[in-house]
Amino acid sequence: MNIPKQKISILCTSMASGGAEKVISLLLKQLKNDFDVTLVLFYKVVHFPIPYEVNVVFLSDDAERKSPFQKLLDPLLFIKRYNSLIRRENISISIAFLAFPNLVNGIMAILNKNLKTVISERGFPSDNTSSKTSYYISKLFYPLLYNRCHSLFSNSVHINRDLQENFGIKIPMEVIYNPIELPQNTIVPEHLNTEDKCLKIITAGTLNIRKNQIMIIKALHENKNNDTLVILGDGHLKGYLTKEISNFQLEERILLKGKVKNVNEHFLNCNCFVLSSFTEGFPNALMEAMAIGLPAVSTNCLSGPLELLNENQAICIKAGEFFKGTHGLLVNNDDHIGLSKALDYFRINPDEREKYSALSLMKAQEYQLDSIYSEFKKFILN
Numbered sequence: 001m002n003i004p005k006q007k008i009s010i011l012c013t014s015m016a017s018g019g020a021e022k023v024i025s026l027l028l029k030q031l032k033n034d035f036d037v038t039l040v041l042f043y044k045v046v047h048f049p050i051p052y053e054v055n056v057v058f059l060s061d062d063a064e065r066k067s068p069f070q071k072l073l074d075p076l077l078f079i080k081r082y083n084s085l086i087r088r089e090n091i092s093i094s095i096a097f098l099a100f101p102n103l104v105n106g107i108m109a110i111l112n113k114n115l116k117t118v119i120s121e122r123g124f125p126s127d128n129t130s131s132k133t134s135y136y137i138s139k140l141f142y143p144l145l146y147n148r149c150h151s152l153f154s155n156s157v158h159i160n161r162d163l164q165e166n167f168g169i170k171i172p173m174e175v176i177y178n179p180i181e182l183p184q185n186t187i188v189p190e191h192l193n194t195e196d197k198c199l200k201i202i203t204a205g206t207l208n209i210r211k212n213q214i215m216i217i218k219a220l221h222e223n224k225n226n227d228t229l230v231i232l233g234d235g236h237l238k239g240y241l242t243k244e245i246s247n248f249q250l251e252e253r254i255l256l257k258g259k260v261k262n263v264n265e266h267f268l269n270c271n272c273f274v275l276s277s278f279t280e281g282f283p284n285a286l287m288e289a290m291a292i293g294l295p296a297v298s299t300n301c302l303s304g305p306l307e308l309l310n311e312n313q314a315i316c317i318k319a320g321e322f323f324k325g326t327h328g329l330l331v332n333n334d335d336h337i338g339l340s341k342a343l344d345y346f347r348i349n350p351d352e353r354e355k356y357s358a359l360s361l362m363k364a365q366e367y368q369l370d371s372i373y374s375e376f377k378k379f380i381l382n
Contacts, residue, residue: 006034008093008342008380010231011082011101017259018120019226020097021180023155026179028054030373036088041100042078057085079104083111086089091115098122098143099138106145117149118380121282124302125162143168153379155282156303157312174379177307178282180291182364183264186294189357192271193350199343200224202294204269204285205277207235207256212299215276216245223343229254232266233299267292271353272346278333280304290362295356296328297342305330308363325352326360327359 010028015021024039025048032053039050044058060083061072082104087095088242095118096105102119103297109117124137142163146152151172154160163169201220205211211229220229231241231254238256247256260266267273273289275298282304290296290308298305300323306312317323322342323330329345331338346353 004154005034006069006093007036007038007091008095009038009040009086009089009091010098011040011094011105012042013091013098013101015039015048015050016045017047019281020120022284023122023178024097025049025371026181026369029378030369030377032035034377038085038091039084040085042074050323075100075104079107083108086112086115091116095380096120102149103141105143106148107150109150116380119146119149121154121281122153124156124159124279125133126166127302129278130328132252134178141372142311147171147366151374151379155309157280158303162302169240175380176375177367177372178298179312180282180287180364180367181369182291182301185264185268185360186291187268187271187357189293189354189361192295192357193354195367196271196347197348199272199347201229201272201274201343202232202266202289203225203229203237203274203276204232204289205239205275207231207237209237210278211235212276212278212334213237213241213340215275215299215334217241217244217248217250219343220250220253222336222340224305225347227343227347230266230270231256232258232260232315234259260310263288263290267294270294272297272343274339274343275299275305276339277301285310287364290327290360293357293361295353296360297322297339297346298328298330298334299329301333310314327363328356 010024012024014191020160028051032051038055038057040057041058044061050056059078086108093116094105094108096102097120105117105119108115146169149171153174155178157175160175161172203213203216216229220227245251267289273294273296275283275286276298282301284310286296286298298309300306300317309328309330315323317332320337322338329342331342
């Protein structure tokens, strides 16, 4: 006799190209085996694969086709339709990702007393708001609605601490790091222990202020050598970065590749990864680069890099310098001088490239999908 699976729903804005959406896509591969899963999206935007066993519900059409007035009405529409779906389908656990879906889940907790509501914060809250207005809205509604839910998980201890200290969140919290599927092809660390006269650097992320790719460009300008840089990703700062590359006369050394599907293939052709962000939730690009075996340099931003590259042990980095962490090199935010010195270190010390490549591969093992999913399943059921 087959016992019916427990019904759960995953709520998110869409399945567009983002870190939270990628995590959902990976978790669904396992969730479908243990639960009757409904993926509920506000908008019909899908970038990542969804297993065919998962029921998918769109609460609205593509946001791009809506007028400003229609978008203002969307929150009420989403709340009404999602509440109806929960009752109609007898959903027992509702799991939300990202701020607005989290707030909707808080309302679901009020409207459905027997519903277990779990929310997930994916970015550093104090630095993850688009304006002062949205920040104050967060300060008001996070404690009102997040605290209505049963529990919260994030992908960094720093996120949870910020929610407690600055937003008054009191519900049980845990840290569940982003999962990763380990790639079949990886760099052989010994192959990086060569007397290469230049680094082949790569970075990946949306071209925006938060990712701060201009820091890497300035570091290459500082280093008068033949290091090259590939920048994966697209965004509204593409024109600005193109102009700055030209101003620094680095057109022969820096390539803006745009969006690509075969990210790992590009990683395999390089020998150093750089993350230059001002702030992160948990940097998927850094973790994926380490899983390939790339030695990494990252800003010591909140949150994620310190956890990945130095076991979350606090450090102090002097301006214009870098820190040798347990699994990678760290520099201060927006410090292109410190970054240039870190790149120099990897260039003139091929044995360190080999060492940190091996350490990257070792660290990535901790984030395998099977082990992270086991933590996630235990958390939502407890």
